Amino acid sequence: MILIHCPYCEEARPEVEFAYGGEAHIARPVDPSTYSDEQWEEFLYIRNNPRGRHHERWRHTHGCGRFFNAVRDTVTDVFETTYKAGEARK
């Protein structure tokens, strides 16, 4: 099982304590009513799905309960780093 470092608890905990939250840094629409169908498609459905470095959200569901971001390699599943929500993309 993968160990994930929670940047709030400052502790590496087993994966089962966490919930995956999908690709990170996808900005919510500021003014949704002005969004075109293409923009909605991009926001809701299009994903980067890279082979290699992936920015993603996790939530420490069975711990502090807070969302944070992580960079993980999708080939080796090794976490490069985790950082608090709101911090700049790493």
Next chain:
Amino acid sequence: MKRFSGFNLIGEAFRSHQGWPEHWPDKAPKASYDAIIVGAGGHGLGAAYYLAKKYGITNVAVIEKGWLGGGNTGRNTTIIRSNYLYDESAHLYDHAVKLWDGLSQDLNYNIMYSKRGVLMLAHNVHDVQSFKRHIHANRLNGVDNEWLTPEECKAYCPPIDISPRTRHPVLGGALQRRGGTARHDSVAWGYARAASALGVDIIQNCAVTGIRRGADGAIEGVETERGFIASRRVGVSAAGSTSLVMKMAGLDFPLESYPLQALVSEPVKPIFPCVVMSNTVHAYMSQSDKGELVIGAGTDQYTSYSQRGAFHIVEHTLAAICEIFPIFTRMRMLRTWGGIVDVTPDRSPILGKTPVKGLYVNCGWGTGGFKATPGAGDLLAYTMAHDEPHKINAPYNLDRFRNGRLIDEAAAAAVAH
């Protein structure tokens, strides 16, 4: 190709079977083809075969990064069924089931399609209502599916525990008798052999490294590890790697790739006569002709290309199996493995044209692509030959993520799909 027949078999018996030729020759790529398929899994090889057989395009190459049938075609649990809720899905998957019937004769290759039945167990009132709704919807679409009482479930599949004292009592089941299993490797090999005999070149160990587009944006061919190969028609059938191939053509796709695991037990004598699925407990199982119990596990929660999965997923699956089939609690598991499945937002495939002229796609089958192998191959071939989708795969276009006409089997099929 030397045909398999009783006559040839007896003839070869007198020659110590030295006269059988190779199933398909290993070809070097030509400079150009009328059509190129990227990905030599069951779907891609099927598309090449039907292009040559039904649609008259025989100058075809199938390009594969690894070895033939080494991706999800060789990693699935070989289950075949078509008991899907929505009309579009029922038509799509039943098209495949109709082709499975008679495929061995068509390919002159025994793919071991066994109509042993797929039984989906209901454990609560919601399951009962949902499965009965599926049964009625299936019947309206001409797909066989019937309701069994717990006693009938037990009679059909004796290892099931139907005692009312279990944690998840069996309240009944939906049985599709035409469902069953096939031998996955034979499907890939049979299609490869038959396609090769019709003139299709199968090029293995040759990764696609780029897709070349002309000034008008149309497809001109593919860059590979063994040089540029020209073609005006390219069909991509690359499962978990589809996002990567599409990026080469400048397209972003609504796909995410997840590891999906399966495992087999040590081989035992025949004990398990059909396929049993339980969505609520999340377990499904069948027994292969070798005697191994073949068990499907779930996907990991995170995207990955690692072709393995987390250990706790296996643990969870086996806990569910032991719950429904206490008889197997002392079985030992022999092997586990993972494949990378490409999942769409609505859990239905994308099969048709792309915004790039001459580029076609067959992807997004997620956790349930094997059952569709002949149908997906045929429909991709049809779409490439006519430059427009067949009416069966027309709803499975890319535009649905823009116009909102989703085929939301994610909601309809619950866990197992």
